[in-house]
Amino acid sequence: MQVKRTPKTYDVCIIGSGASGGTAAKVLSEGGLSVALLEAGPPLVPERDFKEHVWPYDLPHRGAGVGGAARRGLEDEFLAPNGAWEIEGEPYVAAPGSKFRWFRSRIVGGRTNHWGRIALRMAPVDFKVRSHDGMGDDWPLSYEDVAPYYDKVESYIGVFGTKENIPSAPDGIFLPPPKPRCTETIIKKACDKLNIICVPSRLAILTQPLNGRAACHYCAQCGRGCKSASNFSSSQVMIPPAEKTGRFTLITGAMARELIVGKDGRVSAVSYVDKATRTEQRIHARAFVVAASACESARLLLNSRSTLFPDGLANSSGVVGRNLMDTVGSDGGGYFESLEKMPPHNHDGVGGMHMYLPWWKFDRKNEFLRGYHTEFGGGRGMPGVGDYDDLCDDFEGYGTSLKQECKKKYGTWIGFAGRGEMIPNENCYCEIDPSAMDQWGIPVLRFHWKWSDNEIKMARDMQETYKEIVEAAGGVYLTDHRSDGPNPYGIADGGVIIHEVGTVRMGEHSATSALNQYCQAHDVKNLFVTDGASFVTNADKNPTLTIMALTWRASDYLLAEAKKGNI
Amino acid sequence: MSISRRDILKSLTITAVTGSVLRVIPLEAAEYAHRMVKAEKADSQTYVPKFFSAHDYKTLQTLCQTIIPADDEAKGAIEAGAPEFIDLITSENKDYQVALGGGLMWLDNTCLDRYGKFYLECAPAQQKEFLDLIAYTKNAKQDPSLGQGIEFFGFLRKLTADGFFTSEIGIEYLGYIGNTFLKEFPGCPPVPGI
Ligand SMILES: Cc1cc2nc3c(=O)[nH]c(=O)nc-3n(C[C@H](O)[C@H](O)[C@H](O)COP(=O)(O)OP(=O)(O)OC[C@H]3O[C@@H](n4cnc5c(N)ncnc54)[C@H](O)[C@@H]3O)c2cc1C
Numbered sequence: 001m002q003v004k005r006t007p008k009t010y011d012v013c014i015i016g017s018g019a020s021g022g023t024a025a026k027v028l029s030e031g032g033l034s035v036a037l038l039e040a041g042p043p044l045v046p047e048r049d050f051k052e053h054v055w056p057y058d059l060p061h062r063g064a065g066v067g068g069a070a071r072r073g074l075e076d077e078f079l080a081p082n083g084a085w086e087i088e089g090e091p092y093v094a095a096p097g098s099k100f101r102w103f104r105s106r107i108v109g110g111r112t113n114h115w116g117r118i119a120l121r122m123a124p125v126d127f128k129v130r131s132h133d134g135m136g137d138d139w140p141l142s143y144e145d146v147a148p149y150y151d152k153v154e155s156y157i158g159v160f161g162t163k164e165n166i167p168s169a170p171d172g173i174f175l176p177p178p179k180p181r182c183t184e185t186i187i188k189k190a191c192d193k194l195n196i197i198c199v200p201s202r203l204a205i206l207t208q209p210l211n212g213r214a215a216c217h218y219c220a221q222c223g224r225g226c227k228s229a230s231n232f233s234s235s236q237v238m239i240p241p242a243e244k245t246g247r248f249t250l251i252t253g254a255m256a257r258e259l260i261v262g263k264d265g266r267v268s269a270v271s272y273v274d275k276a277t278r279t280e281q282r283i284h285a286r287a288f289v290v291a292a293s294a295c296e297s298a299r300l301l302l303n304s305r306s307t308l309f310p311d312g313l314a315n316s317s318g319v320v321g322r323n324l325m326d327t328v329g330s331d332g333g334g335y336f337e338s339l340e341k342m343p344p345h346n347h348d349g350v351g352g353m354h355m356y357l358p359w360w361k362f363d364r365k366n367e368f369l370r371g372y373h374t375e376f377g378g379g380r381g382m383p384g385v386g387d388y389d390d391l392c393d394d395f396e397g398y399g400t401s402l403k404q405e406c407k408k409k410y411g412t413w414i415g416f417a418g419r420g421e422m423i424p425n426e427n428c429y430c431e432i433d434p435s436a437m438d439q440w441g442i443p444v445l446r447f448h449w450k451w452s453d454n455e456i457k458m459a460r461d462m463q464e465t466y467k468e469i470v471e472a473a474g475g476v477y478l479t480d481h482r483s484d485g486p487n488p489y490g491i492a493d494g495g496v497i498i499h500e501v502g503t504v505r506m507g508e509h510s511a512t513s514a515l516n517q518y519c520q521a522h523d524v525k526n527l528f529v530t531d532g533a534s535f536v537t538n539a540d541k542n543p544t545l546t547i548m549a550l551t552w553r554a555s556d557y558l559l560a561e562a563k564k565g566n567i
Numbered sequence: 568m569s570i571s572r573r574d575i576l577k578s579l580t581i582t583a584v585t586g587s588v589l590r591v592i593p594l595e596a597a598e599y600a601h602r603m604v605k606a607e608k609a610d611s612q613t614y615v616p617k618f619f620s621a622h623d624y625k626t627l628q629t630l631c632q633t634i635i636p637a638d639d640e641a642k643g644a645i646e647a648g649a650p651e652f653i654d655l656i657t658s659e660n661k662d663y664q665v666a667l668g669g670g671l672m673w674l675d676n677t678c679l680d681r682y683g684k685f686y687l688e689c690a691p692a693q694q695k696e697f698l699d700l701i702a703y704t705k706n707a708k709q710d711p712s713l714g715q716g717i718e719f720f721g722f723l724r725k726l727t728a729d730g731f732f733t734s735e736i737g738i739e740y741l742g743y744i745g746n747t748f749l750k751e752f753p754g755c756p757p758v759p760g761i
Contacts, residue, residue, distance in 0.1 A: 053746060056733035057648070060655050063733065067659035179754025182761055218749040338761060344742030345756045346749065382746055383738050388728035396703050398634040398724065403641075403740075406728060410741045 010036040010249070011562065013270055013285035015256045015300065018110025019544045020531040020551045021291035022234030023153075025242040027555035028289070033562060034247045036283050038254040038272055040292075041106035044113065044235045050225025056384060064385040083107070083114050089439030093446040099486070100447035101495040102295060108252060109235025110293060111498070112544070114223055116352050117204040117231055118375065119159045119545040121150050121170045125362075126421075126539035133369050135423050139536045140508045140517040143170070149549035157232045157548070158210040160350075161202035168371060168540075169199075169358035175207045177354060178218070181347050183379040183414050184355040186336065190473035191357065196465070201356040201375075204232035204545075213237070220381065222351025231351065254281070257442050259288060259304040259313055259527070266526045267313070273440045287526040287558060287567045291551065294532040295324070295430050298503035299445050301514075301529070302432050314514050314521035314529070320504050321431050323424040324447070325538035327499040328372060329492035330459040332479035333415030334470035339379065340412055347380035347411070359540055368457040372420025372540045374465070380411035414475065418462030421540045424502055425452050428494065449494035459489035499543050501532035519554035526567050530554050614651045617658035623671045624654065626687055627723075633698065634727045641740040649730025653723075670719030677716060 011033035014021045021037060029035045056062040083105035094100045105111040124143035129136050147170075154173040161174035177200035180188065191198035205222060206215050214228040222231040229236040242248040253275040260282070262268040269282045290297045298321045304313040312320050359371035388406055395405045427450035432443045463481055470477040481490035507513025510522035519534045521527040530551040532543050561567045616624040628650045637643035644650070657663040675685045682693050689697070700706050701716040702724075731737040755761060 055735070055738070055746065057735050057738070060652065062652055062730065064652075064656055064729070066656075068656040068663060069660075178752045182755035182758065185755045185761055218752040219746055221746070342758060342761075343756065344744050346745045346747070346753070348745040348747075348749075349752050380743060380745075383732045383741060383743055385729045385733055388725070388732045396721075396724075398698060398702050400636055400638045402724075403635050403638065403731075406732065407741055410743075 007282070007284050010034050010283065010285040011567075012036075012287045012289060012558070013038065013283045014289040014291060015270065016040075016110060016290070016292035016296070016531065017108050017239060017250070018105070018234055018291065018293060018531070019112050019115075019547045020293075021289070022109065022112070022238030022242075023548045023551040024289045024291060024530055024555050025248060026238045027552055028559065029242040029245040029248040031555070031559040032247070033559065034249075035242065036249045036251060036285065037242075038256050038270065038283065039108050039250065039252045040255040040275075041108060041110075041252065043250075043252050044108045046225060046227050046229075046236070049107075050227055052221050052224050052227055053219060054224075056382075062385045068385075083111060090444070091436060091438065092444050093433045093436055095446055095448045098447055098449040099493040100449045101493055102445075102447070102500070103495070103498045104293065104296070107235075108239060108250070109233045112232065112234040113225065115544060116375075116542070117222060118352065118356075118542045119154070119157075119202050119204040119232075120373070120541035121172055122146070122539045122541050122546050123168050123170055125167075126537060126541070129370070129537050135369055137505075137507065137512075137536050140506055140513075145517070146546070146549050146553065149553045150545065152552055153545060153548045156211065157204050157237055158206040158208075158213070159202055159204050159545075160200070160207045162200045164197075164199050164358075166197060166199070166358050168360075168362040169373070172202065174202070175210070177201070178207055178216075178349050180354050181349055181379055182339070182342055182345075183336075183347075183377065184353070186338065186473050187376060187414060187469060188355060190469050193472050194468060195360075196357055196469065197360040198355055198357050201353045203350060203352050205350045205352070206230045207350075216350050218346075218349050220348035220351045251283070255440060255442070256292065256300055257303065257440065259290075259300065261304070261306050261308055261313065261524070265308055265524065267524060273442075275440075278440075287562070288528065289555075289558070290527070290529045290533075291531045294501050294503050294535075295445055295447075297529050297531055297533045298430060299432070299443075301504060303443055309523070314504070314523045314527055316523050317511055317514055319512065319514050321445075322426075322429045323502040323505050323536075324428045324430055324449075324494075324500060325422045325424050325502045325535070326494050327497040327538060327540070327542070328420035328422050328451075328455045328458050329418060329497040330462040330481070330490040331415060331417045331492075332463055332466040332470075332477065332481070332490065333378065333413055334475040334477040334479070335409075335412050336414055336470075336473065336475040337412070338474055339414075340408055342380070342411065345380070348382070353377050366461070368454045368461065369423065370421035370454075370458075370540065372418045372458055372462060374416055374418055374462070376414060376416045378411075378414035383410075414470070414473075416462075416466040416469070418459070418466075419497065419499075419540055419542065420455070420458045420462070422455055422538055423452065424537070425450065427452075430503060447494070451491060451494070456488050456491060459491040463489050499532075499538060501535035501538050501543050504529045504533035505536050506534045507536065518557040519550060520557070528554055528558060614654075616654045618654050618664060618668070619657070619671070622685075622687075623668070624650065626671055626674070626685075627653065627667075629687060630720075630723060631727045631730070633694075634724050635731045642736050644727050644731045647731045647734035647736045649727050649734070652730040652733075653726045656726075666719065666722055670716070670723065673715055673719060 014037045017039040127139040130138045160177045163171040188198045216230040255273045258271045260269040269284045302312040357374035430445045433446035467477040504514045506515040519528045519530045631644035631649045635644040678686045701720040
């Protein structure tokens, strides 16, 4: 007679190893639980995958990619190992009349391998927007509930910044910021004149050694991968401590297809595709943490249908896929003659801005609700492919004079990027496409998108502000976005700012939300969705620090429940 | 003066990070090709064009060097490897093959019509006269038959600039100082008025 082996049951199975999944892995395994983590992508090997300090001329394509693919078009510029707008074999669909772009990474660490590392806390008012202005919904928790977890995350990952006491931009636990670059000095002076707040930025990059990681060496190449892990990525900062516990199992090349529910209404297993063998596998666990990135998590729940949950798992409210939000983005910039006179000097610094503009009009009535912050940069960066074509377009001709003109214009740009709050609306959501599927037969998402008037007004305000700043700083504003057309005032298409959140939102009531304040499903107690899907609103703050704080908080709660025997 | 949205984005914080990253990090395939080109060069000392015929490649080299010539301050596009860069990505891109391959044929045929010779064989004064026609978009207004040539030359100018300014020679010429290890970031040097 054959003895039937019972499969190993982990305490927790996490799906996804990005900002959220990595944080859960660290906290849960260090808390004493046995953890399995499914990651759709391959492992990350810094020695192989990181191109820190490589010069463009060391590469035959000079960084332009095969066939010049990275030369033209924003989407192509984002091509990096295992991160892209389009992934072969894994399509998504935009509904007729909708434009939506979805940037995904398939690698251990997810998009934290590429992110800008801007790490901003949400403000107290951001959690209570409905009480404040009547639109959207309040979060089921307050700033005070999250603040201790912001503290924990910042202290552990390392964020630089300064204490400023600005209501729209709460202070955190900061390392000292790097000194301003020339471009930043110019803009700071102009902002002072205009009474616009301009302060050191807050980035998850070490300016001092921390927890065994070295301080930044100022090569400005964070996004190419940092061999000394001086910047934050989940792969280099969250996964290693989990592995150290001996209770952590990382399973790469594993694409979760469906969460399987037992007769008791709890999730008992996750079914996944082992990409290497194209076989179906299962992991059993007592609790499940879904952290595949906001829309991907919604997709997994919607694809997990059963007799108990015919509309998708944890979706008795019908909100899964709804309330999809991105950030309002509009960009502008100009030319500064003063920068032509700048003597050659090292302008690199950290990979990202040393200063930024938090939302400064919080104390007045504006034409639109909520606010935006502004990121800016420019100057003498490392020359890259595509940098020179538009300059040469300006001059035309050929010969020594062309060569000299191009040189003269080098480093004379300063650009601005507005990052503003979008209020969720019923026209923005994702759902399972009725016909399309990916290469593993998993049904894919269809996106619906429409900006509302509030966001357009915000984009207009951004354009007016950037023109004002550039001119106050003695520059020439060169952006001229139309007020009409598909992208009024240069507003970016949905998804393009890569801050998509809100598709499995939390709330007090199970009728209008899918999760409670601990990211635990109202309908299924051993299921947690900890990534940006849980967001109720999308403040002007880039979401990742909050994703990590909420995940840490949810993980602490899960640990406590596990101790009580509730999970 | 025109500026594309992309230009601005490129100089920006997050996009600059990712932009510069992604601009400079190629796909695995790029690295493979890199090793390939290096190995080839080591073998033969001369680059064997992947797409262009020997004649067209010679024309391409000449045009690149005319667009960004050597001068007192720095060497030019050929020394900077721009033609190799252009040939390699053209060999991998059908659109570029049409734009540049077709462009070079247009150039030779039009020179043949005008001067009875291919571009390379034309006298320097003839070459200059001809380039002065196709190097400026405004000329298409007077003579629409130059349209394709102007388009071609503009595209080649972009690629040449890309190739030149991403080379060691070009980067030094610009005075970019960076991509190195600093213990501390000094910030903006003292400059009057800033
Ligand atoms: C270029 C760029 C710049 C950015 N800049 C900033 C910034 O400055 N500040 C900021 O706050 N945010 C920024 N972001 C956004 C930030 O990266 C994301 O908010 C954050 O990474 C989200 O974390 P996550 O854990 O939800 O998802 P991710 O980090 O995307 O990780 C999800 C992981 O889950 C895996 N996965 C997905 N589906 C499955 C499945 N079915 N089975 C198994 N595994 C799966 C993926 O492979 C991936 O590794 C930026 C993003 C990009 C791309």
